[in-house]
Amino acid sequence: MIPTKSYAALSKHTQLEPYSFERRDLRADDVHVHIRYCGVCHSDLHQARDEWGGSMYPMVPGHEIVGEVVAVGSSVTRFAPGDWVGVGVMVDSCCNCESCNRDLEQYCDDGMTGTYNGLERDGKTLAQGGYSSDIVVKDRFVVSISRSLNMAAVAPLLCAGITTYSPLRFAGVTAGMKVGVVGLGGLGHMGVKFAASFGAEVTVISTSPSKEADAKRLGASRFLLSTDKEAVKNHARYFDVILDTVSADHNYTGYLDMLTVEGKLLIVGLPSKTPEISPFSLIAKRRIIIGSMIGGMKETQEMLDYCAEHQIVSDVEVISIQYINDAYQRMLRSDVKYRFVIDLATL
């Protein structure tokens, strides 16, 4: 067994604190990764505090993991010690259903195995995430990372990156298309970078005028203040694609109306209050709504290779593990540009 240091939530009412546990010995298809950085996703906070219900403790959060390979199992050929690798939101799936066979493990018929806050496929071992020194993961769920990139800034690509890359690709975003990105946070800022890199004309749609300058620095050529009714009206039927990254409560109708004929509204956020949509807005222009959740392992690798080729990474603020509870407080105030990343050397 591999002794592992970490920070964990021991209950929903307590702050994260130091916690020691053991990772499994390597199976034939396992990769042992020494974690160097882990991004801090808003869902870490939701789950540590049991805001979605069903949380399992002790919980080591973290699913934006990058590090170096320490050792590999006997059947692993894709990785060798010293390689830079990543682990994202899932660490296993049935690997046998139609979705898995289509490299869409995230939509596995049996349900993917999350990186933390759930049981592994043995039905008893608690999966533990990346706020930790080491992790052991089946090789199918490990991706290669180019040494040409800033390793800390790669971490958020494993969740925020693939969550926005996958739907933009699925929607067929290409040069010249008009793409709106709703919300400029961890997800949104990656959506802007990807859509701009695909050659789209990118508009950030936000309630905060203060985000305009940053939106343009990140690659948007236009900014739409969603509280400006006249400006919104002028964008009726304007966009080919709108990527909605917002998890705060909101309805979809206003965004639908900004889509052109057969325009696509891509949903990646999870508002807790069920959003409403106007059927008339859907029907009037054959508009389309598509939900999307992270991406499969093959596409995650494709995205990382694309990022290396185009030198795309996340905008991050690197923190020590001891700062994590303060970081959560700041995240609640949206006071982060655009992702906290824990330097696990501080463990």
Add this chain to the structure above:
Amino acid sequence: MIPTKSYAALSKHTQLEPYSFERRDLRADDVHVHIRYCGVCHSDLHQARDEWGGSMYPMVPGHEIVGEVVAVGSSVTRFAPGDWVGVGVMVDSCCNCESCNRDLEQYCDDGMTGTYNGLERDGKTLAQGGYSSDIVVKDRFVVSISRSLNMAAVAPLLCAGITTYSPLRFAGVTAGMKVGVVGLGGLGHMGVKFAASFGAEVTVISTSPSKEADAKRLGASRFLLSTDKEAVKNHARYFDVILDTVSADHNYTGYLDMLTVEGKLLIVGLPSKTPEISPFSLIAKRRIIIGSMIGGMKETQEMLDYCAEHQIVSDVEVISIQYINDAYQRMLRSDVKYRFVIDLATL
């Protein structure tokens, strides 16, 4: 001018009654049609009673029109006197925008011109529908009807038919796919016929157990009672496509959950209360919602040709024009299998 007999609503509070008016003299691109049958769509009733607001009177409803060509304008080459033809939900559009150029006149940037309850493109003439003896329509908005079909039973194809054919085609329904049709009314019964004719395995999803026998007669091989919670649960992730034809108030989440990965929920009904959707249901399986409104003129002709080839028509109850107010009452009770069609010879 062409003297025209009809039945019209003179106000939202009055029943339909005999009404005489004149159709325009033929322009170069016009077709003069002597109407023989007109289907009765639920939206006729909504608009005659101003239930959607903004109704314009006097109003001659009716947009499922079939008849014979009386005369054509000087530039019309596609039609000749005596031809069987149809006119549907629209009689004009800008004919110049991207949608019109893609043969999607129903999504015209300037808005299509409805067959009744609106102004023609001159901005002053009230368009009047098919509960009438004659109609004059621009040739682009007239379609050919095969003499191999029962003319009365063709009428509902012009709205109920194309409204279901177009989204099923757009969603790529082909042999072997699992298609659910929600609601077995005027639209739903055509959805069943088309999906079955495409080779799909069709399941009617309905709240009325009494509809099972008819569902199977129309071409469905399966029936799902949507009030049977256990049966619904057993259909989680079952369907490739669900065609939702219901305009009564309902939410979409339950149907989303019955869709497989990348399954498509096709919306053609117009509930007045805004439906809710669970973003989690969308995201968890990359599910897709698509709105659809009738079909373009090219596709409407394609559908009619397909119907002639496969001998598909609507199930109708032919009525006299004098029965129309009673028919409306029965329609409110869903007491029609599956479409009333007015025989205009009774005018």
